[in-house]
Amino acid sequence: MAAVYKFTDDCEDKMLLGNKGANLVTMTRIGLPVPPGFVISIEAYKEYKRTGRLPIADIEDALQWLEGHTGRRLGNGLMVSVRSSAPVSMPGMMDTLLNVSSKAHMVSAVKKIFGSWDNLRAVEYRRLHNIPRDIGTSAVVQAMVMGNRDDRSGTGVVFTRNAITGEPHLFGEYIGQAQGEDLVSGSRTPSPIQELRSAMPEAYAELEKLAHTLENHFHEMQDVEFTVESGTLYLLQTRSGKRSGQAAVKIAVDMAKEGLISREEAVLRVKPEELKALLHKRIQSVEKHEPLAHGLNAAPGAAAGKVVFHPIEALRLAEKSEKVILVRPETSPDDIQGIAAADGVLTSRGGLTSHAAIVTRAMGKPCICGAEEIKIDLKAEQFEVRGHVVHKGMEITIDGTSGAVYLGTLPLEEVEVTEELRELLSWADGFRRLGVRANADTADMIKLAKTFGCEGIGLCRTERQFNAPERLSAIREYIMARTPSEKAEALEILRGFQEEDFAAIFRELEGLPIIIRLLDLPLHEFLPSETDTDVPRVREMVRELREVNPMIGHRGVRLGVTNPEIYRMQVEAICQAKSVVEPEVKVNAAVMIPQVITVQELLWVKKQVKAAGLRVGVMMETVRACMRAGKLAHEADFFSFGTNDLTQAVYSFSREDAEKKFLATYLRLGILQDNPFEIVDVKGVGRLMETAIMWARRNKKEIEIGVCGEHGGEPRSIRFFHQIGLDYVSCSAFRIPVARLVAAQAALQEKADKPAEKVDTA
Ligand code: ADP
Ligand code: MG
Ligand code: MG
Numbered sequence: 001m002a003a004v005y006k007f008t009d010d011c012e013d014k015m016l017l018g019n020k021g022a023n024l025v026t027m028t029r030i031g032l033p034v035p036p037g038f039v040i041s042i043e044a045y046k047e048y049k050r051t052g053r054l055p056i057a058d059i060e061d062a063l064q065w066l067e068g069h070t071g072r073r074l075g076n077g078l079m080v081s082v083r084s085s086a087p088v089s090m091p092g093m094m095d096t097l098l099n100v101s102s103k104a105h106m107v108s109a110v111k112k113i114f115g116s117w118d119n120l121r122a123v124e125y126r127r128l129h130n131i132p133r134d135i136g137t138s139a140v141v142q143a144m145v146m147g148n149r150d151d152r153s154g155t156g157v158v159f160t161r162n163a164i165t166g167e168p169h170l171f172g173e174y175i176g177q178a179q180g181e182d183l184v185s186g187s188r189t190p191s192p193i194q195e196l197r198s199a200m201p202e203a204y205a206e207l208e209k210l211a212h213t214l215e216n217h218f219h220e221m222q223d224v225e226f227t228v229e230s231g232t233l234y235l236l237q238t239r240s241g242k243r244s245g246q247a248a249v250k251i252a253v254d255m256a257k258e259g260l261i262s263r264e265e266a267v268l269r270v271k272p273e274e275l276k277a278l279l280h281k282r283i284q285s286v287e288k289h290e291p292l293a294h295g296l297n298a299a300p301g302a303a304a305g306k307v308v309f310h311p312i313e314a315l316r317l318a319e320k321s322e323k324v325i326l327v328r329p330e331t332s333p334d335d336i337q338g339i340a341a342a343d344g345v346l347t348s349r350g351g352l353t354s355h356a357a358i359v360t361r362a363m364g365k366p367c368i369c370g371a372e373e374i375k376i377d378l379k380a381e382q383f384e385v386r387g388h389v390v391h392k393g394m395e396i397t398i399d400g401t402s403g404a405v406y407l408g409t410l411p412l413e414e415v416e417v418t419e420e421l422r423e424l425l426s427w428a429d430g431f432r433r434l435g436v437r438a439n440a441d442t443a444d445m446i447k448l449a450k451t452f453g454c455e456g457i458g459l460c461r462t463e464r465q466f467n468a469p470e471r472l473s474a475i476r477e478y479i480m481a482r483t484p485s486e487k488a489e490a491l492e493i494l495r496g497f498q499e500e501d502f503a504a505i506f507r508e509l510e511g512l513p514i515i516i517r518l519l520d521l522p523l524h525e526f527l528p529s530e531t532d533t534d535v536p537r538v539r540e541m542v543r544e545l546r547e548v549n550p551m552i553g554h555r556g557v558r559l560g561v562t563n564p565e566i567y568r569m570q571v572e573a574i575c576q577a578k579s580v581v582e583p584e585v586k587v588n589a590a591v592m593i594p595q596v597i598t599v600q601e602l603l604w605v606k607k608q609v610k611a612a613g614l615r616v617g618v619m620m621e622t623v624r625a626c627m628r629a630g631k632l633a634h635e636a637d638f639f640s641f642g643t644n645d646l647t648q649a650v651y652s653f654s655r656e657d658a659e660k661k662f663l664a665t666y667l668r669l670g671i672l673q674d675n676p677f678e679i680v681d682v683k684g685v686g687r688l689m690e691t692a693i694m695w696a697r698r699n700k701k702e703i704e705i706g707v708c709g710e711h712g713g714e715p716r717s718i719r720f721f722h723q724i725g726l727d728y729v730s731c732s733a734f735r736i737p738v739a740r741l742v743a744a745q746a747a748l749q750e751k752a753d754k755p756a757e758k759v760d761t762a
Contacts (some may be wrong), residue, residue, distance in 0.1 A: 003044040003055035004062045016041045018085030018138040037142030038062040045136045075101040079144040082109035086137040093122040113139040121333045145234045147227040155180045155227045157353045160211040163243045166250025203233045245278030253420045263427045272715040272738045281412040293385045295371025297403035298357035303344030303366045304397040304409040309381045311338020331356040344398045348374045366400030428744035435728030436739045443504040449733040456513035458730020459708035463521045475526045491569045502577035511586040518567045520594040522555040556595025564608040571609040590615035597624040621645035626688045630695035643709030680717035715742045722746035
């Protein structure tokens with residue numbers, strides 16, 4: 001293995017040359033105008049780390065070749081840049097030195113580049129993005145071209161498609177008579193790329209042509225750094241371009257239609273995070289509000305929160321779960337932690353390719369850049385705009401989609417599914433094996449879930465229907481009742497409400513399947529707190545029903561067994577609603593029993609409710625149910641894992657207490673790698689699920705098994721659920737598009753026989 005590779009050599013190995021270096025070699029090979037140069041490899045970096053020695057002889061040979069090739073000598077007509085190039089993208093994190101004009105200077109520069117792999121911000125960036133530290137960087141030595149030579153010179157960054165909307169045209173920025181650093185650092189505010197077209201139409205046309213060549217080669221939207229020297233265009237870097245969620249979807253769909261990539265590839269390309277970003281919030285009836293200021297719409301979505309001026313403040317407030325908007329003149333790589341903690345970013349300087357813009361877009365956070373009318377006073381921690389002074393701690397709303405800033409917290413709403421997204425997801429539906437259902441409790445929620453493409457309802461929680469005041473008072477009547485007839489009377493009222501609700505739900509479903517979970521909550525949840533009432537009977541009941549540990553107390557099927565009239569009432573209401581609606585639309589309803597631990601509970605409930613014609617299933621959320629899955633499968637029509645309660649049970653954690661008190665510490669110390677309530681714990685909960693599935697299917701091969709915890713909408717968990725052969729996932733409406741996409745990706749990855757991305761938690 002050689003230590004040094006020329007751009008003209010036959011090696012495009014990114015692990016050896018880094019991304020930048022390897023792409024420069026590729027661009028050279030396909031005949032693009034790249035200034036000549038060579039790469040001091042990552043192997044050489046590792047050797048240097050071990051021994052402190054550089055391959056000086058090889059470097060001198062390469063330099064001699066470069067001097068021969070350009071017909072100029074270093075320091076005498078020839079200058080070089082020395083650039084860092086790692087196999088992972090770490091934009092702006094390491095050093096680059098321009099205009100290096102002596103051999104000695106070049107060798108110190110190479111050492112500096114190698115050293116910059118371990119500078120503080122690079123270390124921090126790697127920590128945030130889970131990049132291992134032993135990958136290392138190469139150093140690229142390249143002949144300089146001078147963007148500051150004359151008035152037909154300049155430099156710019158261009159995306160081959162619009163990085164915000166995905167529209168297929170050049171998108172980017174340009175500065176005349178400047179070198180690249182001026183652009184990347186945000187120290188000069190650039191002009192839109194279209195100005196290159198008026199200034200130098202030929203160079204612009206050439207750039208458009210080269211953009212096509214690059215896309216045809218890489219089959220991917222490119223982010224290209226270029227310089228024009230006295231009218232001649234040179235490309236200095238290309239990589240796949242970061243983009244907003246909206247652009248990611250449009251570009252994938254467009255490229256599939258243009259034949260650049262297959263539909264499978266298009267589905268694989270869109271990252272779940274990008275889709276999430278696309279489903280970002282926006283301001284409700286935005287036209288009713290007067291903006292305070294405008295800037296560039298750098299990253300889409302809306303966010304509201306308290307203004308802070310220092311990244312560290314953003315961190316501090318975010319730790320207290322406060323929403324914050326980070327306001328800065330510009331951001332630098334040192335600020336990434338603060339940006340990650342903030343809900344949105346507003347800067348007064350810098351353009352659409354500035355640091356703040358690129359980073360927030362990748363994180364899926366709203367961002368407004370270059371809002372120049374805002375005068376920021378970092379010392380006084382305030383900004384001033386048109387006579388308004390906004391102090392630290394005041395609330396603002398930013399709309400990264402339009403670039404408008406508003407005073408105060410405005411009401412936000414989610415975004416609807418675009419045409420391109422609809423198309424991409426319909427392709428995904430054709431590839432996936434997992435079904436995707438929604439957790440939804442009301443007809444309205446079901447309507448929303450249908451717009452996101454759910455195939456049914458995997459979890460309808462009936463207790464939510466008791467929340468409206470008149471219902472709450474009915475269930476309280478039931479709880480207070482002293483005699484069976486008083487109980488029956490109260491239940492009769494509830495039955496009426498439930499029947500109405502189920503009828504509306506069935507009509508909305510238009511034949512889609514629904515799993516209705518019978519009452520799960522402990523009864524005291526429906527009572528006010530003891531101090532909130534002076535009715536003696538209520539106080540008495542509150543005291544009587546009080547539990548030491550309500551999470552694992554008198555709830556779920558336990559309540560169903562001691563108070564069978566409740567489940568009976570619910571099932572009757574379902575059957576009645578079904579018979580009312582059936583003449584219009586087909587009803588495909590099943591009931592699910594929560595908190596089951598033994599088959600006897602199931603048999604008891606079945607006997608009590610006589611659920612004529614309804615399928616009856618078990619919510620798998622206790623450890624014992626999992627251990628008895630084989631037996632339960634005999635008596636149950638289906639299983640649905642409630643991974644939230646199951647996680648609590650497996651960990652012996654109560655979620656709220658864990659998240660409030662110690663989980664953050666566990667994560668910080670690395671005792672746990674992920675929050676098990678967000679990402680399913682493969683090694684504990686996951687293993688239990690696998691075991692349960694195995695026993696269940698051994699006894700009833702065709703039994704339908706799904707998952708209805710919120711894990712059902714989380715990408716890594718979905719991949720795992722695919723792998724263990726679940727029939728469907730069920731999650732909240734807004735996560736359905738992500739679930740459809742990831743389920744397809746899991747199936748495609750499996751088909752391609754690529755080992756699916758390793759799912760491994762604590
Ligand atoms: P980064 O990895 O931070 O993007 P680069 O190595 O790409 O750093 O260098 C930053 C900028 O320096 C480039 O975008 C380019 O404008 C300028 N630059 C680097 N090498 C050369 C060169 N050989 N000639 C002219 N400009 C260069
Ligand atoms: Mg660069
Ligand atoms: Mg539960």
